[in-house]
Amino acid sequence: MRSLWRTIDRGTLRDIALVCLADAVVGASFGAITVSGGLDASVPIVMSLLVFAGGAQFAAVGVLLAGGSAVAAVAAGLVLNARLLPFGFAIADVLGERWWTRLPGAHLMTDESVAFALRQGDRPRRRAAFWICGVAVFASWNLAVVIGALAGRTVGDTGALGLDAAFPAVLLALVLPALADRGTRRGALLGAGIAAATTPFLPAGLPVLLSLAGLLPVARSVTSAATATQADPAQEVR
Amino acid sequence: MPMLAIALLAAGTYAFRLAGPLLGDRLRVPDRLRQLLSTAAVVLLVALVATAALTEGNGFAGWARPSGVLVAGILAARRAPFPVVVVAAAATTALLRWYGVP
Numbered sequence: 001m002r003s004l005w006r007t008i009d010r011g012t013l014r015d016i017a018l019v020c021l022a023d024a025v026v027g028a029s030f031g032a033i034t035v036s037g038g039l040d041a042s043v044p045i046v047m048s049l050l051v052f053a054g055g056a057q058f059a060a061v062g063v064l065l066a067g068g069s070a071v072a073a074v075a076a077g078l079v080l081n082a083r084l085l086p087f088g089f090a091i092a093d094v095l096g097e098r099w100w101t102r103l104p105g106a107h108l109m110t111d112e113s114v115a116f117a118l119r120q121g122d123r124p125r126r127r128a129a130f131w132i133c134g135v136a137v138f139a140s141w142n143l144a145v146v147i148g149a150l151a152g153r154t155v156g157d158t159g160a161l162g163l164d165a166a167f168p169a170v171l172l173a174l175v176l177p178a179l180a181d182r183g184t185r186r187g188a189l190l191g192a193g194i195a196a197a198t199t200p201f202l203p204a205g206l207p208v209l210l211s212l213a214g215l216l217p218v219a220r221s222v223t224s225a226a227t228a229t230q231a232d233p234a235q236e237v238r
Numbered sequence: 239m240p241m242l243a244i245a246l247l248a249a250g251t252y253a254f255r256l257a258g259p260l261l262g263d264r265l266r267v268p269d270r271l272r273q274l275l276s277t278a279a280v281v282l283l284v285a286l287v288a289t290a291a292l293t294e295g296n297g298f299a300g301w302a303r304p305s306g307v308l309v310a311g312i313l314a315a316r317r318a319p320f321p322v323v324v325v326a327a328a329a330t331t332a333l334l335r336w337y338g339v340p
Binding site for chain 1: 240241242243244245246247248250251252254255256257258259260261262265266267271272274275276277278279280281282283284285286287288289290291292293295296297299302303306307310311314315320321323324326327328329330331332333335336
């Protein structure tokens with residue numbers, strides 16, 4: 001572990017700390033929103049430890065809080081996390097050859113840890129950045145979720161406090177940088193339109209999944225510009 | 239949410255994460271699929287924003303909540319710090335409700 005610290009420069013360590021701080025705020029809101037929405041405190045806490053992917057956790061809980069089924073919630077979470085698949089291929093070399101580094105290392109794979117790893121030049125630095133960022137984000141995210149879940153229990157009337165607006169606000173802030181790409185933006189707006197328009201007629205959870213139809217027109221025109229900006233920590237959609 | 243659903247989501251997510259490290263030498267993910275997966279994530283998130291902001295059950299959520307989310311969007315676009323964005327959304331919605339906006 002000591003050699004990891006020496007491998008990496010101070011600027012990167014500071015950036016990792018800032019990302020941890022931002023994630024802690026998101027994690028605390030996740031815990032508080034989930035519990036104040038009526039779910040048991042064990043749900044956000046266990047979910048954060050085992051799933052450890054903020055965007056998918058928010059998506060699954062959002063479907064549930066809207067009254068959707070557990071199946072729809074799991075499906076929404078899995079669609080979001082499918083983007084981790086290419087990440088795994090991009091950073092396979094930093095996880096090492098042995099199974100006891102690969103197995104826990106894979107669980108630490110997030111937008112943040114992958115982005116920090118890919119920004120480094122050589123393999124020792126990529127390795128150090130990935131592990132330091134992965135462990136730090138895991139610790140701060142889960143700790144913050146616990147604190148948020150406990151705080152959420154003490155909140156009385158969540159409607160009067162406007163907490164129901166906090167959930168879509170968090171997601172919007174997370175996803176906004178990715179909308180800079182024109183093709184992505186078109187698909188997203190079309191998908192959102194489909195989801196909102198079908199909500200009155202379909203069971204909760206289904207409209208959000210139907211939004212993926214917004215991908216059809218853009219599937220052909222998605223350009224390489226989208227991936228060029230992918231590995232930027234400012235763009236995290238965890 | 240039943241623990242079984244959490245376990246399923248966790249198992250599927252871990253499989254996505256582990257596939258690369260295990261199969262990295264034998265397989266490559268085509269660039270087009272890579273882009274499609276990351277675009278799909280954005281499309282789904284934006285749809286979630288739209289339905290969570292605008293609808294409650296099968297109907298319209300009222301004006302207070304989407305107004306709060308709109309304020310959040312404007313602040314986020316101007317690169318306001320994350321906590322400011324979230325608090326402003328909740329405060330806007332709470333204030334509108336306090337004045338009697340549904």
